[in-house]
Amino acid sequence: MNTETAVLALLAVVLAAGLAAALHAAPARASRLRRFARREHLPLTERTAVPLTRYLTVTRRWRATFLALGLCYGAGLGLRSGQVRLDVLAVLGGWFAGALVAEWRLSAPLPAGPRTASLAPRRLAGYLPLPVRLLPAAVVLAALAVAVHVLVATEAAPARFRASVVAVAAGALLVLLAAAAVARRIVLRPQPVAGPESLGVDEALRRRSLHVLAGCVTALAGTALASLCTLVPSVPADGAALGGAVVLVAVFLLGLLTARSAPAHGAVPSQQPQPVAP
Structure with a gap:
């Protein structure tokens, strides 16, 4: 592996890490919130904007983080063979892994407070x-x-x-x-x-x-x-x-x-x- 290849691979890793960090900290934009609500046929009001914003922020945060990790992993594999390449499988696998982690984070119980109970039990089939x-x-x-x-x-x-x-x-x-x-x-x-x-x-x-x-x-x-x-x-x-x-x-x-x-x-x-x- 020559010096030029190593520098390019390191640059790709740094850019991926920087992009992931920026997306990890940024909240969902209002335009994205409106597009999501329109696509999913959901009402967008002051009350409903809170859970929708949380959902979009958390999902983008973790998907971007693991996508960047997949990109870095693919770059690392390329370094072993002395090449700089985009491993599509690693990137897509990272995106799906990030989505899985995001849903786990979103599934956490709500803070203490009043709750609603359903007369019919919730089931996955519903x-x-x-x-x-x-x-x-x-x-x-x-x-x-x-x-x-x-x-x-x-x-x-x-x-x-x-x-x-x-x-x-x-x-x-x-x-x-x-x-x-x-x-x-x-x-x-x-x-x-x-x-x-x-x-x-x-x-x-x-x-x-x-x-x-x-x-x-x-x-x-x-x-x-x-x-x-x-x-x-x-x-x-x-x-x-x-x-x-x-x-x-x-x-x-x-x-x-x-x-x-x-x-x-x-x-x-x-x-x-x-x-x-x-």
């Missing part, structure tokens, strides 16, 4: 249609199945190779379990006492957060699946690489479509929130 609920688990199960196949077919492979296969499959499973825990917090998080508009926005943001979670798991677990597909020994190297690339593109598109497919039409009809004591 926010996500069946295909969206099944898609992340299906991708993870596919990754586990391919991992088992690779391990069985490569019994004589070095222990380091087999350990890497197990690590990739375990990573996909851990992403699913972490997202399931976050989804439970989102669904069961109490609502503050507020007017119908604010309650409708709260329900819409829960629904959107759950769709984003499903999309992130699909993309991240799909990355593991694509990686494992390239290791299947019964497929020629060129064919395995092509198959992995096709799987990767497909799951990333599915993840993006799932994350952006949340309808926002106010509160869940079956729920009638009632104030309860603090």
